[in-house]
Amino acid sequence: MKKIAAVIEMLQEALPGRVVIDPDVLESYARDETIDLAAQPDCVVRAQSASDVSTVLKICNLSDVPVTPRGAGTGVTGGSVPIKGGIVLSMEKLNRIIEIDARNLIAVVEPGAITADIQKAAGQHQLLYPPDPASLDTCSIGGNVAENAGGPRAVKYGITGHYVTGLEFVLPDGSIMTSGGKYVKNATGYNICGILTGSEGTLAVITKIYLRLVPAPVHSIDLLLPFADLPSAVAAVSELLQHGIIPATIEFMEQDAIRLVAAHLGQGMPCADAGAHLLLQVEGSSQQACHETLESIAAACGIEGADVFVAQTSLQQERLWKGRRSIREALREESPVLLAEDCVVPRGEIAEFLAQLKEYLHGRSLRSVMFGHAGDGNVHIDVLKDAMSEEQWKDMLPELKHEIYRQAIAHGGTITGEHGIGCIRREYLGMAKSPEEIELYRRIKQAFDPHGILNPGKIF
Numbered sequence: 001m002k003k004i005a006a007v008i009e010m011l012q013e014a015l016p017g018r019v020v021i022d023p024d025v026l027e028s029y030a031r032d033e034t035i036d037l038a039a040q041p042d043c044v045v046r047a048q049s050a051s052d053v054s055t056v057l058k059i060c061n062l063s064d065v066p067v068t069p070r071g072a073g074t075g076v077t078g079g080s081v082p083i084k085g086g087i088v089l090s091m092e093k094l095n096r097i098i099e100i101d102a103r104n105l106i107a108v109v110e111p112g113a114i115t116a117d118i119q120k121a122a123g124q125h126q127l128l129y130p131p132d133p134a135s136l137d138t139c140s141i142g143g144n145v146a147e148n149a150g151g152p153r154a155v156k157y158g159i160t161g162h163y164v165t166g167l168e169f170v171l172p173d174g175s176i177m178t179s180g181g182k183y184v185k186n187a188t189g190y191n192i193c194g195i196l197t198g199s200e201g202t203l204a205v206i207t208k209i210y211l212r213l214v215p216a217p218v219h220s221i222d223l224l225l226p227f228a229d230l231p232s233a234v235a236a237v238s239e240l241l242q243h244g245i246i247p248a249t250i251e252f253m254e255q256d257a258i259r260l261v262a263a264h265l266g267q268g269m270p271c272a273d274a275g276a277h278l279l280l281q282v283e284g285s286s287q288q289a290c291h292e293t294l295e296s297i298a299a300a301c302g303i304e305g306a307d308v309f310v311a312q313t314s315l316q317q318e319r320l321w322k323g324r325r326s327i328r329e330a331l332r333e334e335s336p337v338l339l340a341e342d343c344v345v346p347r348g349e350i351a352e353f354l355a356q357l358k359e360y361l362h363g364r365s366l367r368s369v370m371f372g373h374a375g376d377g378n379v380h381i382d383v384l385k386d387a388m389s390e391e392q393w394k395d396m397l398p399e400l401k402h403e404i405y406r407q408a409i410a411h412g413g414t415i416t417g418e419h420g421i422g423c424i425r426r427e428y429l430g431m432a433k434s435p436e437e438i439e440l441y442r443r444i445k446q447a448f449d450p451h452g453i454l455n456p457g458k459i460f
């Protein structure tokens, strides 16, 4: 207790006005969007520069005080929750979009910048930053890099890590370093940006990010395809990909997802009676080209003449995507306690994986809703607690998680596609990774953070 008090005093002296100790404010840094997880920090530092970050880390490293980096706190695996106490190092004020370099197709941003704001800034130059997590209006780019976040556009454009060309970061000893930059190829030594991407705040604190941009698509159409059931919707995805049709997004939703979203938003959703849906965005050089692709899609999926909903206006487009992005909130409204899993399997395995999982869940009288990124094999499996007692739910969870992960791995996949390990999947890492690989992680951690101060208790 004495040690932490002395550290807070040093931080207040070194960074006046940036250190928060008001318990009411600290409370709001005790959680992210993970269900049923909270831990209050001893203090929060709102860094305004890489130099502030360096100061915090130097002081904490000398005293072995834990530091948990925090972006916008939208993570769903407890990554920014300070489960070992200590300091939360918030990036919320380090949020400038420094430059959109249209000549080099690169954005230079600070980690606290909101992802949607980067997309808007790029859009003003007819450029696109493609990764689009459903939380894009609220999450930060630093959090996206630290989690290697994905989103619906991954099927065509890839995920956050595919766009990081350079990082400035601060090591736990306070040294500020840069790896990569505005160039898009780099075969010079180890790929440090690659190691930091997806490192969940356990190796270094990212303070500047160089992102690759692409030309923005000129025209796009959004459409909702209805299917009788989930297996036929998922089978259509394989057909599309085998026919060489790669839409910008291929999202799938079970009927229950659409039904709950409609109730949550208080608005009707198109094709609400279908057993399952695919939400596609098709891009093209002209509206006509988009419509031609649309016809090929209907033919490839064998649904010519079906009641496909094509969003004709930006309002309709926005309504479709708002629906997709609101699934998680709608589910939380239906059952405030639920298990939200995020497995990934090879695309051709989705149908069988989900069918077997459904059977298992039905057998245990558990209600589930499945949705997600069918185009890249990343499926969200939400199991609702409903009226089950707290005790029964908690007793059953470990076995349930184990079974979901076991089935994902048995189908050639892994336990998380985009949300990360954090602290909630830590004890299951060994199901997906060999002891030798986890030992290698430990050695990498030791090289970056020998005192183990950065985000302890996360990943392994």
Ligand SMILES: Cc1cc2nc3c(=O)[nH]c(=O)nc-3n(C[C@H](O)[C@H](O)[C@H](O)COP(=O)(O)OP(=O)(O)OC[C@H]3O[C@@H](n4cnc5c(N)ncnc54)[C@H](O)[C@@H]3O)c2cc1C
Binding pocket: 032, 033, 068, 069, 070, 071, 072, 073, 074, 075, 076, 078, 079, 080, 091, 111, 132, 133, 134, 135, 138, 139, 140, 141, 142, 143, 144, 145, 146, 147, 148, 149, 150, 151, 152, 200, 201, 202, 204, 205, 206, 207, 325, 328, 329, 418, 419, 455
């Ligand atoms: C409604 C909803 C929808 C979502 N949809 C998606 C989705 O489609 N795809 C997806 O991938 N995720 C999704 N997420 C999860 C979440 O939004 C992402 O993981 C996001 O990348 C977290 O960003 P953040 O800024 O909120 O980070 P935080 O939650 O604050 O932190 C996440 C992790 O990053 C670390 N971190 C943050 N900033 C830094 C930094 N500067 N340096 C080092 N480490 C840092 C933290 O320590 C923590 O481990 C969703 C969440 C919600 C609530």
